[in-house]
Amino acid sequence: MSLALSTLIYEWRRYMAAVIALAVAGLLVLALVGMFMGIGKNFSATIDRSPAHIMILPPDSEGLGTSQPRRNIPLLFQHSEVVEATPFNVTWGQFTNFPEGEQKAVREGVQIYVVDPIPGAVTLPTDFPEDVILALQEPYSVILDVTSLNKLGVKVGDKAKINGRTVTVRATISGYPSLFNSMIFTSRQSAKLLGLVREGPRVGAILVKVSDPARTDTVAAELNVIGKGQFKAWTKPELSKRNQESMFKNSFISILLGFMLVVGVFIGVVITWQTLQGAILANIKEFASLRALGVSIGSLNLIIMELSFWVGVAGLGMTAILLVGVTALAGAMGLTMFYPLWSVITIAIMLLIISVLSGLLSLGVLKKSQPADLLR
Structure with missing residues (x-):
């Protein structure tokens, strides 16, 4: 076990404030992303839980609440693998x-x-x-x-x-x-x-089943060729993803998430930096002893950087624990939370960058670890 990791384990109380700051920063951003993406999942629930393999929409539409000519239905049966095509009103x-x-x-x-x-x-x-x-x-x-x-x-x-x-x-x-x-x-x-519902010349989205679900992507592409621009065939994953992405085109949501990201980074950097500085100052005599034993200042810098990295890892662990609690609470209140993989990876990288940056800002404290201080 490295010196940095053992220091964090045995003196965890000194670094708990930094770990909590990182966890709160990560939770703040992830909870907002989860809430907005959960709302998006609710909007696309009828898409995700439909037994249809393909959904036919007008060429310029990305939602089920649209209309198109009824004559598109016979066109779909020109494809031999289409077994059912029914309007969804x-x-x-x-x-x-x-x-x-x-x-x-x-x-x-x-x-x-x-x-x-x-x-x-x-x-x-x-x-x-x-x-x-x-x-x-x-x-x-x-x-x-x-x-x-x-x-x-x-x-x-x-x-x-x-x-x-x-x-x-x-x-x-x-x-x-x-x-x-x-x-x-x-x-x-x-x-x-x-x-x-009225039987008229226009219908809503057309839900299509195909004989071989494994060929859904291929059939959708071939239906688009048959349609010649009169409609667009979407697979369920494509349409669901597009509906969720469209939420982030809303300027209000993008501004709010950007603001929370800036606030989270600021909170994480400032508190983590100050906590690390305080912990290093509390152990300044130990670092001075290492210098007296011949350990270079460069090696001590590496120890601090590794220590800050492990603080970031601990922050990630606490973020995961808090996120499970928040998700359970939201579920009890009937609010769906959904965390895309890209958001989890992005926030994880952000927290590690914050912790490493805080370590860099704390390196100046090591200048006070002079061996001569041990004689005082």
Whole structure:
């Protein structure tokens, strides 16, 4: 075991403030990234959990809530590997509850997803349990995420109105929260009764199943050739990734994350630097003893740099522990957290750079480690 690592282990109390500062700096940035990316995952939940292999959208669109000509459906079957192509309707509606007792009256805009409540249907999310599928088969029934109950002022079994027509909240699901407009799911038959779906010349996104899922990428590319620019075929991973990336095109989110990154770096550098300086000064006689034994100042500098590196590693470990706690807390509150690999790697490198930079700033303290001080 190296001298730097043993020093950190046996005198960990001296360096705990630096470790905590690094952990807080990393947690600050990662928690924000996780929250915003989690919101993005919520927006793309219907994409990620769809049984479709390919999604057909207008050439200039990247979202499911768009429309395109119905004539695109026959074009898709020109490809021999397309086995199913069904429109996926997404529409907007005005949700109004019937308040009871102390319930407040709610009038909210909601996003309505039309599904076919048949096991294996291309429009039915793969995580819908059997009881939810059965509930959707009842006329005028709707289901919503459990986190939207309070927001919409209803509970399971309550009646409400969508665009002035009465519906019944038959069941709830989880994993589809929304910080903005709540997601509501209903069957295609109920949507027709409610006037939400009409058989016209335009349809929503087209969900496609192929005979061999392993050839999804190839089939999508060949469908784009068949379409000749009339539509764009997306694989699920491509469309989900593009939806998440589009969030960071929002200038507000980019500015906020950039600001938090600067604040995190500043906090980490200043506190880590001052803590390392204080710890080195507390051990200045030990460093002076090493110089008296013939250890060069260059070797002592290397010890300090290695020590700062291990402080950074300890900070990474504490960041991971705190992040697990924050993620669990967010999950208990119905908030999805998602951490892309690039964000984890970037923050890990940032914390190590902060710790090493703090070590560089602390090297000047070693000038006070004069062997003559041992005689005082």
